[in-house]
Amino acid sequence: MTVQAVKLPILRMPYPVRVNPYLLALREETETWAREMGMLDGGERPSHRRAIWTLSQFHDMAVDQLTAWALPDASLADLRLNHRFNLWALAWDDHFASAFKRTGDLAGAQAFTARLHAFLQQEPGARLPEPTNAVERGMADLQQRLFPPRLTHWRHGLNRALAKYIDAGVQELANSRAGRVPDLIEYSQFRRESFAAYTAPYSVELSTGARIPEKIRHSRTVRALLDAFMDYMGLANDIASYQREVHDEHDVNNLVMVLETSLGITAQEAMHAAADLVTARLRHFEHLTQSELPQLIQRAGVNRRERIELKVWLRGARSFLSGLHAWYTGAPRYAPADGPFPGQRTSTASVPAGKRYPSAS
Secondary structure, X not given: OOHHHOOOOOOOOOOOOOOOOOHHHHHHHHHHHHHHHOOEOOOOOOOOOOOOEOHHHHHHHOHHHHHHHHOOOOOHHHHXXXXXXXXXXXXXXXXXXXXXXXOOOHHHHHHHHHHHHOOOOOOOOOOOOOOOOHXXXXXXXXXXXXXXXXXXXXXXXXXXXXXXXXXXXHHHHHHHHHOOOOOHHHHHHHHHHHOOHHHHHHHHHHHHOOOOOOOOOOOHHHHHHHHHHHHXXXXXXXXXXXXXXXXXXXXXXXXXXXXXXXXXXXHHHHHHHHHHHHHHHHHHHHHHHXXXXXXXXXXXXXXXXXXXXXXXXXXXHHHHHHHHHHHHOOOHHHOOOOOOOOOOOOOOOOOOOOXXXXXXO
């Protein structure tokens, strides 16, 4: 079965989308930072910098909508910071695919990644290398914005997550060069790294101002809850980006291909199996929050203030998932060249602030 013949299922999403009230303000400035970093071309003055996106490609990504949907409770300042991080992550992804995945340049990818590690500084005042491209320039700028005292623990965790993200790109390229489709069990863990899912809990925390209480943060229940939360993001993305990754980029690091190879089934059967797995991870997230977490809170003696904070964080996590789902099913970035996938919404651009986005059942 060809890639084009595979039909996408509609994934279940029980949480409604809420829209950040600062979406319009974010939209007005969304091109500015990308141009300053050299990620976006089409400016009034010619530049010697090699851009990653054309203006039409940039608009097709709808990153302002992604940020506003995923982080509806963020202040304008925190929304801007997360938005720039989202832009940077997509810039890294598209640059890495163009410069290294499509050319098979593993040595170049390793050198590029080694340089990026030097930008992931843990302490303020650390001297950064001189940026040589848009990805490095964006990371250097982000690092300068991550040093307010209130973000100390957040910055450390985010940089550790980013290190996993960029290292995973090299492993993905090595897999593709060798024609090695990852094993299913291996892949589920690896996808959290390659999707930058480990950054998501920190984005939720920044958006809501709430943290998971220290008394339960390292418990089995909370670790399982975070795993399910992160799994939904990356594995659902594999379904939405199947044609882009497998057909356009000839990538083997995709859940549908992993299932097709591991189970010896057709691509369409693998697509349905992938949807079942994504739904199962979301249901496990729901089970943990509704059944196991209340018991853990009781046993651990979590006080009223901490319970309220946890409730706020969970609300933000649900919004993060529903915002990603809306973006996957609406952004032109994920639509094939000949039109939307069967069952895919053609646009989510008209969702106004304060309105609810209809969920697939």
